[in-house]
Amino acid sequence: MPSRRTLLAGAAGLVAGGGLVADRVRLGELDAWTPDVDTWPLPRYDLANTASVPDVSVPEDPAVDWTASVEPPSHALLQSLVVGSDRVYAGAGSLAAVDRTDGSRVWEDETPVRALSRRGGRLFAAGGTDETASVTAYDAATGERAWARDLPASPVGLTVAAGMVLTATRIGSVAREQGTGIRRWGGEAPDLQTQPLVHDGALFGHDGYELARFRSRSVLDVPLRAPPAAEWRTVAQGGRVSAPVGVGSRVLVPVQQRGFQTDAGAPALRAVGATTGEVAWRAVTTDDRDTFLTTQHAAVDAARNRAYAGVYRQWVGEPTSGEGFRATVRAFALEDGTVAWTHEAGTGRFVRDVVFAGGRVLVATARNEGATGGRAGDVRALDPADGRERWRVGFDAPVGALAPVDGTVFALTGTGTVAALR
Template identity: 25%
Template structure:
């Protein structure tokens, strides 16, 4: 399976592979359709089209769906892919499908029809049975199933039905196995299970008792599966399901966040932050904080050397991963806010009631963008993108915060997912690749 570093490098490289300039037969609009011939490319005119003078569009891909509900970027069999899930209309038993697009030009690589919509981001793994993409789909309002897709053929290989009145979440995968957790509405320490399913045919290799699973509540590190449930973190052997160690908490647990080497993890609960060794579960340090923790984070990009602890009133504490010492603190305000972070080589971006660009070493604020009380999600690489609710997305110069453009189609914006200078979003049934590079900067709203 590709390393995270290799995938990030590939995503950054692909973001610069097109220049976003108008095509030869353009009449001044930077919008263009894909040059490939994949299914769905350039087949219909969308109901809504961005203002061409305001937002540079590298490509657009028109799906046969009325609504898109999930847009993400991740590894694929032919390199990084833009994954798109429908929310109804035109394909599959009930009008649903899952698509993989080429990030460079929007050409459709493959499409799998599904009876119900995808509700989780895909997990990709390559192994002895060939490549697999795992997604959970909503079977009904209170149940779900896991689908294993073969991206080399564009087919659904097998499915795993959750027990009655249960949802399922893929927790991680190896070259041989995908790990799935179940959940009902109780969010308890027990009563659920982790299932280890064979990549080839979906048969169960082992099952371990568990509490309720969370989205993004699992990770695989070497031969260890980490599983977070409401008040417990467990380390399981990926081959046998045997428990190696556990961390229990008296209240809801946040994390785990992993250090850049994958040797330590960090969890928080009830005013306490702990660093634990991944291999043995031994505590490395413990730190008490004077607020109610709402998140323990380490940014994925640029190999962060800091642990961030957030609270619900908009505070963010930067800690040393070595000893838990405070490096700096930030307050962005806002009741019920859960700040999140993104990192580049030169900036740290905090999302919450706005976007805050900081020096990652000192915490000094370089610039900020605070449009409203609506939560803002930030995605940063060579361009900083800020998604305001599901209404609009802004592109900023990461150095000084100058706005390059804003894309405001109204309610129903799916995504975004970002790589380098490109943000991928869905509007109605169309996927847009929006160019945020300085060369494409225009003045518009």
């Protein structure tokens, strides 16, 4: 396979008689987009979903400096937060752009949002139900709509690469030109039911059962608007991938287990070879069929050769008590998946987000409905050396998304509150 060919490219043109002009078919290199450390432009910061900005500063003893609001999401997980050089963009039951300095509202749109991405002077938002799903490009400064297009189903992930806006939905994916919104490929395949991953010159996604690495689109695929074909697939073993993470020659696969009975030995986190799909290691497994494990949102700490992720366990005997969950944050060695330390996030509590920034592991938590004790949600900073808690800011609502930039940690709660911690 040609190395680092773009996976999302479209045709640059056809000759008048319908023949293909090979040198005008845009199959260029996949762009190596490294976001500015002073921004948070994608749901997991970069194309590799690392959620890692080690060089940015974070506060040492923060308090809430300002708050702004959007309409609350219809579901706790349906919210997104990205940050540009001067704006914070929050998407939930509606979309709002607020000033990064003081939280004053700059513009807003009533459209419900599930996923956001910011690039090249534009904000891209995907949202809606299966009946109303769409992706929209806004002028990031003014909120003016540049284009809006329908989606085949409710979106679950959004990324921008190689001049294309790739939206993953519940039953398929669509790639559209960043500037015009013209569809270059899409449909039920590839079925990417997670935040897309671009790593090792390839597109990776998950269809609810298998992680797949996709091939470059061929010269014939382009005029036919055919989607890329899978180069390999590997079964997730027990559940759905949350957001795969690219690091070095591997892909980390966080798994959300399905149901209350886990397959024996099913891992909550595993690593596979980016080129081969072969499993390198499995971590946090259980042979106890009365529990199930879930990992969400791994963040990479390359300097320490670690990844940090929230892991929770639920006991079948207490599925509705609210206290049947035990959440932790764990530090995994990238080499073999061994656990270096464990932070107890609390019984009856979820870990909704984990990012690594400025020498701290930042964690967003949410108390499960029916559970007692502690605030409804909080943001915590952990020491990456040993997992000790360095500070905590509590909220009267679950916290669902974090974005650290330039001495500030922005947080979005389940009631639609955007908070700046400084």
